[in-house]
Amino acid sequence: MKHSLRLHLVLWLIPPLMCLLALDAFMTYRRAMGAANVAFDRTLFSSAKAIAEGLRIHGGEVVVDIPYLALEIFESNAEGRIYYKVSEDNGRYLTGYQDLPPAPRRDLRFYRPVYYEADYQDVSLRLIALRQPVHDVATGVTRVVWVQVGETPELRRELAKEILIGALQQEALLVALAVLIVLIATYRGLAPLRQLSEQVAARAEGDLSPVAVTRLPSELRPLTDALNQYVARMSRMLSARRRFFVDAAHQLKTPLAILRAQTQTALRERDPSDIRRGLLGMEETLGHASRGVQQLLSLARLETDSGYEVALEPLDLAALVREVALEWAAPALAAGVTLGYEGPRRAMVLGRRELLQELVSNLIDNALLYSGSDDVLLVLSQDETDVTLAVIDHGHGVAVSESEKLFKRFYRGDSAKGEGSGLGLAIVREIAHRHAGAAGLQATPGGGLTVLLRLPAQAARGEAAGPPTDQNG
Template identity: 35%
Template sequence: MTRPAERRPGSLRSLLLWILVPAQITVLSLALWFSSSQLHQQVDLAYDRSLAGALRAIDHNISTASGGLAVELPYLMLEFFELTANDSVYYRILTEDGLADIGNQDLPLPDARLPSNSPVFYDRDYLGASIRIAALARPMAPPLYGQKTGRVIVMVGEDRSGRDQVIRDLMIRNIVRDLIEVLASTGLIVVGVLIGLRPLTRLYRKLKGRAHDDLSPISAPELPREVRPLVDAVNQHVARHARQARRQRQFLDDASHQLRTPLAVLHTQLDYALRESDPAEARAALLAMRGGLDQAQRTAAQMLALARARDTDARDGPPQTVALTALAQDVIRQLYSLARQKRQTLALEGGELGITVTGIEWLLREALVNLLDNAIKYTPEGGAVTLRIERTPDGAILSVRDTGPGMTETDIRKAGRRFRRGQAGKRSHGAGLGLAIVHTIMQRHGGVLRIEPADPGVQVSLVFPVDEGFPAKSSF
């Protein structure tokens, strides 16, 4: 069964244009429809006011005082109104009972009964044309034909073609204006999107033209604020990759530097053993080879430990509480056989304090193993190695003291550097790897590696801060 092809994301430019341009056209189209509706109402209102003025003018000239319906039409006003409307004007004056009717007698009345003293406007077809009619009903004073009540109805109508033409002309002008606004705003949106994305395009070309080994930070101050967090995150990722690449190169350099000589010596010893006919001499060469292999094995293990200590991060698990007493006891049991072979005394002081620190247990174990291994290695037969745990106002201290040859002040100052040997007659501390591992681990835990001369020997201490927490990132 084939998997469906994953949909490739489109470009940001296309996404913005497909969102902004249709949205802009939709909004402006709604605005055009709303303005057109408003325009139609405003034009009708203006023309209806003119129609109501003609209606009131005729109504003021109606009289029933003579006993009949009499009207003196304001012809000048009607002519002016007709010129203003640019179309035909119609009028009708009648009593509500229909006994008197003057003007265009077939001018249609509204469907519902007219209210008194309030003009009503409506549209009707008349003489093959659509007309707008204003009708007003009011009580007669005095009533006609001896009636007690009665109303007179006044009607004025005009052909709608004039006002409809005005509305069409205004609508066309509004549509043209709004279309120009739509095109202009759409063009501005397109130009704005293209200009706004130009820094990203320049950044893309700049990164594409970089060398494959160029891991320098990205510098693009012209980028918008919204994009800068992404660039910062990329810079942090590239920086982590660059640090990892430097560590890998350093590890390869270390391996090449440290293993080349032991392998060459082993090759020479092997050739000597193969050429030697004396079994005793051959055995001595093989024993020397075994010592060289042990040293090469220990060096390789230390190099791997140093590389892993440098690469330790959150993937190795969260920091935890480590009991120094239990840790020291485990390491003593692990290396007790080495001390036993040299008839050395291993002692633990302060184990009853129950001091704990926060950190990564396997790293602290590796640090203590290196310290104790060095102490056993450089302490002569019959000597003593003492582990001590103590609490001070500044933190917890785990120290290893031996009765070996000690270290000079110069060696102490340079301790922790890789592949550095001590002066003649003094200890080398594992060609610098052992203390380098311990130094790296203590930096990772925010602590300090402290070396002090003793009489005799030397004391190496791991100083842990109090309530400092575990560093989120290593400082090396």
């Protein structure tokens, strides 16, 4: 089932509106009952007053004459029942319903009506009690009389019901109109979103340009900004892929041409020793090509837009450098280079082991291939903020103008000797950036080149840093 934003809004709108409608119905019924009580209480007061006006004293006794006005009021209330009672202040019954509930004696002032509710003969009554004196001017006799009039609440409830039904009909119509207005407003309000969808859908397959944000509501700006950021990331990723393919073609073109030439030469040879030399040359060419492809893959993985996440963890850079140096000791010795290490026993950083191993290997490989030095020294040092690895050689060095270019892909210095792809230092810089560090070059005092790597230090836990160690290979 497809999710509809309009349906979602309506489903969230109707229950609160129904709750508000129920609350308003309750309050409207209360107000209607209050208004009905006020209106009918006036009728009760008129009836009680009419009866009170018919009271007189004759022969020392109170005589009750129910006037026509009171009877007319009673007859007009055909749907309800009317009860009345006239009694003296001492409780002596005069006329009406003798067992009618008396009024609460909370207010004994004359001519002041008292309204109250009571149950009588299994029905609920709304009653009025009026206390007033009756004078006989001739004899000067005064009697205090209570006049009580009550009615059943049918008419009051019927009036409140009619008011409530009218109010509910009006409010139901308003709710229906409100929902309709919400639907129309939602349809109109979502028009820019539909236009944006149509604009994106109508794009060409390879179009990765930013989505135009002109004439778009401000509420859609976060969506278009996020979409443009995603498109930009996709564009950078595709550019990185294209760059990788171009670099791979550039890196493999020469070795493949050399390999083909060596293969053709070996096929023409008849002497097994010449064929063996040709195969050895092919193996060397394949090794260079394999190394170049491996470095290209490393660079592609290290690029920011590659999607490769580097999870850093605490590790001992001093131990790692010593391990890599020992691995390179034999190749360095074979190349006639003395490989040494100086540094603390422990230097903690946050890093990824395999990446830092590759970084140190590239630094040593570069020094062996290009420095032309008889000795290469790895010097590790640390302070409160950084751990620094210096790879020092005393070879021919590089010109100052080439210092920054050496970190670019495929760039090899004018004085570089030996086979190489020119990717080693580019990989070193990418790995350093992934570890929030930096890589740079400086001239070695007395001649040569020093490659500096700086990484943020992490305080070592447990054993403190020990004295420097010196290892030579």
